[in-house]
Amino acid sequence: MSTEGARGGDPGARAFVLTGVRYRDILDIDHLELDSCRISAIVGPSGGGKTTLLRCLNRLTSPDAGEILFRGEPIETLDPVELRRRVVMLAQLPVIFPDNLEENLLIGCRLSERPLPEPEAMTAMLQRVGLDKPLDADTARLSGGEKQRLALARVMLMDPEILLLDEPSASLDGETEEQVFALITDFCRERCRTLVLVTHSEAEFSGYYDTLVRIRAGRVENVRQREAG
């Protein structure tokens, strides 16, 4: 199950509303809204605060000032672990454990106390991310790009309400990057999930986003909306 908003909060509310959010000299956001069921791309130069913004949404970092509403509720009033189970984040450098593919896929559901997926579902997800390897294959021989796709498969198997992805295509070549963008956005659209994705590849991602947020020196420079259609 898991239609968006079914596990608490106001399903009609925006996924996130940020007002006056400040964090050291890294982030200084006056106002930003991120809609539910939409694909939002966060772009901008390196060191501009994109990753810190994602960390604030995942509550891995707490802002020094301001308010972040998650589905209409102040984020600090929610249990951080419960919030992270609904708003799952994937870091730019994926954490891959020295074990086989199956264990690496299961760890996301184990850590977040979700029901474990069946082997068939895991194999199908591996194929979907273009990792045509058996579940008992060792992760030691995976390339950087393969590790990134494995980590993506892990979070997609968790099927959270909101996915925060930090540069999910950083280790991928151009062609694979396009495939991965298509795969993630298809996955989120077919389930009406919210995706917030930080990327350097603005041009490559241009065909996929609904909202483009440009951040420079911690400030929102502009927000471009594209009508769903």
Added chain:
Amino acid sequence: MEGLMEGLREGFVRIELVYLGLGYLLILLLLVLVRLKKLGKGWEITLASLRMTVQLIAVGFVLTYVFSWQKLWITVLIFLVMEGFAIYTVFGRVKKKIFPALRLVIALSMAAGTTGALAYFLFVIVRVQPWYDPRYFIPVAGMIIGNSMNGIVIGVERLSSGMRSQLERLEGALMLGASTREAARPFVKEAFSAGIMPIVNNMMGMGIVFLPGMMTGQILSGIAPMEAIKYQIAIMLGIAGSVAVSVFLVTEFGHRRFFNRDSQVRPEVTALRS
């Protein structure tokens, strides 16, 4: 000669002061060898042998008085001083790797592990009367506290260095919705294992690789080997129990101090990363 005969009547060989003085010739030998090697550590060695002599004589006087008094409050006071000194030593040895929030956990783990094991040793295994008899209490407490101190130092160091060096892994688990307990589990497990390994290895080699000091001392003082061995086994069990409890507590409760109320890795932990 008279002393030797008296000692033999008591079941052990007394060392005459004159002959003990001859033992210092071995230090002279060491000094000569060091000089030949041009190590320049002559003064350090002289000071070390002097300190060893003075410190042991002072302890000898203290123990002589303490043993003759057999007062509860004196025994407890000495125990508290030993505990305090051990905790202070732990703080000093892991200074760069701990932050204030962890200090209380270290102190309480040390106190709980050593007191519990010492009580079990005195009341259940040896059943010494009175339980605060300093002849038993102080040497046993010293061995238990010393070993727990080493276990805690290793456990805290491993926990701290593991969490800091693999911060991505720790935060990667939190991002997925892991509780702090689950995220830290592999680091806690490794730290506990590292903390108890010295005492496990010690038990493995005991009697084959080396004869423990306490047992050797008892045998030299005339106690039958099997009786000395029974004591040694009992003390090793007490030490193992104390180390296990202390290291378990310090890793189990210590890992929580690496996170704040929002289940985030504390800034002090990331700041210590270098």
